[in-house]
Amino acid sequence: MAIEPVKIYAVWLREIKRFLNSKSRMVGSLAMPLLFLVALGGGFSSFLPAGSVPGGVSYSTYLLPGIVAMTILFTSIFSGVSIIWDREFGFLKEMLAAPTGRENIVFGRTLGGATTAIIQGLMILVIGLVITGAPLPSPLHMAGAFVFMSFLSCFLVAVGIAIASTLQEVETFQLVMNLIVMPLFFLSNALIPIEKMPGILKGVTTLNPITYAVDGLRDLMIGQGTLGLPLDFAVCLVGFIVALAVATYLFSKTAI
Amino acid sequence: MDAIVVDRLEKRFNGFTAVDKISFSVKKGELFGFLGPNGAGKSTTIYMLTTLLSPTSGSAKVNGFDVGTQADDVRKSIGIVFQDPTVDTRLSAYDNLDIHGMLYGMDGPSRKARIREVMELIELSDWQDKMVKTFSGGMRRRLEIARGLMHTPNILFLDEPTLGLDPQTRRHIWSYIEKLKRQGITIMLTTHYLEEADFLCDRVAIVDHGAIKVLDTPKRLKGMIGGNVVRVSSSEPQKLAEVVKRKGFADKPRMDETVVSFDVKDGGKALPKILEAAIGAGIEVESIELRVPSLEDVFIHYTGSSIRSEKGAGDMMMAMRRSRGY
Structure with a gap:
């Protein structure tokens, strides 16, 4: 295994260029989180009795970190899984034939996908702060949230790459959406405080790494974490390392 | 090297x-x-x-x-x-x-x-x-x-x-x-x-x-195959091949659907003989063609079939469908 930064950069650059070349897709991917924020956030803010969410904040404000995490969850996993499209449209061969180890392709791809996901996450964060009128976090807290988002997105892109390396059919997309992305989102604390969940749901939610990412972001953005920042961060970090290792292993095993 | x-x-x-x-x-x-x-x-x-x-x-x-x-x-x-x-x-x-x-x-x-x-x-x-x-x-x-x-x-x-x-x-x-x-x-x-x-x-x-x-x-x-190739399209290619072979005009006839190809040294002389043999045997000849050998003749000679009769087109259609993302 030889790390070649230039080649990682080449793969990263391709992701960024593709991202910049498809602005309509970016707008499309921001639409859903904003809809959630406006419709769910706005709706439940007036519907739920005061004190339904911890800390006495409005439901919209409470929801915002969850929606930022959701944006990152969706874009990161699909960015990783889109290696399937590269296989379908041929560009994967170009990368596999290049004189570089496959780990560099995985790293470049992970960083590239994460970069685009973080950009979209930050956009939602900024728009969300404006919409919800939540108080602006301090620069230090923002930096912390950024670090969180970085590890979370790298973690999830790697998950996507691992899935794409195992299931190589285009039909996988629907499968990933229904069996992985949606459960990860809905079975987390993104929409509902974990303390208010019934027993079984609470148990499942506690096992979901997204829960810790949301909790960490909530802690840093609006000061309403309940699981503790060190634990939140540890889950994201461990998830990232394990997913990257698995993705690298599985991707290096794939045939052309 | x-x-x-x-x-x-x-x-x-x-x-x-x-x-x-x-x-x-x-x-x-x-x-x-x-x-x-x-x-x-x-x-x-x-x-x-x-x-x-x-x-x-x-x-x-x-x-x-x-x-x-x-x-x-x-x-x-x-x-x-x-x-x-x-x-x-x-x-x-x-x-x-x-x-x-x-x-x-x-x-x-x-x-x-x-x-x-x-x-x-x-x-x-x-x-x-x-x-x-x-x-x-x-x-x-x-x-x-x-x-x-x-x-x-x-x-x-x-x-x-x-x-x-x-x-x-x-x-x-x-x-x-x-x-x-x-x-x-x-x-x-x-x-x-x-x-x-x-x-x-x-x-x-x-x-x-x-x-x-x-x-x-x-x-x-192309030189490996005789001097000329005579291609005859007829209603009974199998029979024609046998007749020509029996008469000793050409020894390795190649079949491709209704067309039989013969490798001959001198096409100008062989062509009337083949035609005569066909008419003599009562075989209806649709067309007859004389040409210098192409790589296709070489291909048929060595593989026993025409490259065009392979299922290439189907594979290509599949590849095209694939590339359109169906």
């Missing part, structure tokens, strides 16, 4: 032998062709020579490097144009080449200079900042060739370089390949177009069922 040396190279997939212990070598500066129907093992051979697939047994040296143990050295020294498109359509032509250059370890200034060179070569300089999705099939193929040449390889592999292109565009691509050949680069191409192999290649290997049936210059291959 030869550019490519292949020694008893074999590839099996779950008991199916795709490439059956083939051996050949390609000289430096040569344009070497692999001619055969789809499924003959051409692409599999290319994949092994470009280190994308590991052989079941045997060995191959490309530019003096072993494909098994020195994969990175092989990769740096070769350019590949795959059968299916592999350019990124959501990037500009320039970015496709630039990123390729980075992946092959070229520095910034040399990438810039080389992009100008290769874009000029394929006459797409005016298009370099355009998104590849706006390119026609022929332009994309040219861009693939430019990308294959980007890192100045010693050997260029072209896997079916004109597959699915219209005849005019095909001619165009041929002229680029000829231009490259004049520059001295070694080229190995695969094709199932007989005219392509005949027109471009210094030497041609006819492959079928994973094995090389015969290997020589197109001229010598």
Whole structure:
């Protein structure tokens, strides 16, 4: 295994260029989180009795970190899984034939996908702060949230790459959406405080790494974490390392 | 030293032998062709020579490097144009080449200079900042060739370089390949177009069922078959073949649906005799044709079937459907 930064950069650059070349897709991917924020956030803010969410904040404000995490969850996993499209449209061969180890392709791809996901996450964060009128976090807290988002997105892109390396059919997309992305989102604390969940749901939610990412972001953005920042961060970090290792292993095993 | 040396190279997939212990070598500066129907093992051979697939047994040296143990050295020294498109359509032509250059370890200034060179070569300089999705099939193929040449390889592999292109565009691509050949680069191409192999290649290997049936210059291959070929289309080709064979006019008739082809020394003399024999046996002759042998005759001679009767078209349709994302 030889790390070649230039080649990682080449793969990263391709992701960024593709991202910049498809602005309509970016707008499309921001639409859903904003809809959630406006419709769910706005709706439940007036519907739920005061004190339904911890800390006495409005439901919209409470929801915002969850929606930022959701944006990152969706874009990161699909960015990783889109290696399937590269296989379908041929560009994967170009990368596999290049004189570089496959780990560099995985790293470049992970960083590239994460970069685009973080950009979209930050956009939602900024728009969300404006919409919800939540108080602006301090620069230090923002930096912390950024670090969180970085590890979370790298973690999830790697998950996507691992899935794409195992299931190589285009039909996988629907499968990933229904069996992985949606459960990860809905079975987390993104929409509902974990303390208010019934027993079984609470148990499942506690096992979901997204829960810790949301909790960490909530802690840093609006000061309403309940699981503790060190634990939140540890889950994201461990998830990232394990997913990257698995993705690298599985991707290096794939045939052309 | 030869550019490519292949020694008893074999590839099996779950008991199916795709490439059956083939051996050949390609000289430096040569344009070497692999001619055969789809499924003959051409692409599999290319994949092994470009280190994308590991052989079941045997060995191959490309530019003096072993494909098994020195994969990175092989990769740096070769350019590949795959059968299916592999350019990124959501990037500009320039970015496709630039990123390729980075992946092959070229520095910034040399990438810039080389992009100008290769874009000029394929006459797409005016298009370099355009998104590849706006390119026609022929332009994309040219861009693939430019990308294959980007890192100045010693050997260029072209896997079916004109597959699915219209005849005019095909001619165009041929002229680029000829231009490259004049520059001295070694080229190995695969094709199932007989005219392509005949027109471009210094030497041609006819492959079928994973094995090389015969290997020589197109001229010598055609020379191996008598002086002329007489092709007769009739209602009873089988019977005609037997009659002509019995009379001793030609000894190895070849059948292809309703057409029988005979290799004869002197076509002018043989033609009336064959026609006479046919009429004598009461066979209705629809048409009769006299010609010098083409590579197709050679192909039929060595493989026993016409390259056109293979199920190539179906595979291509499948590939097209695939590439459209159905």
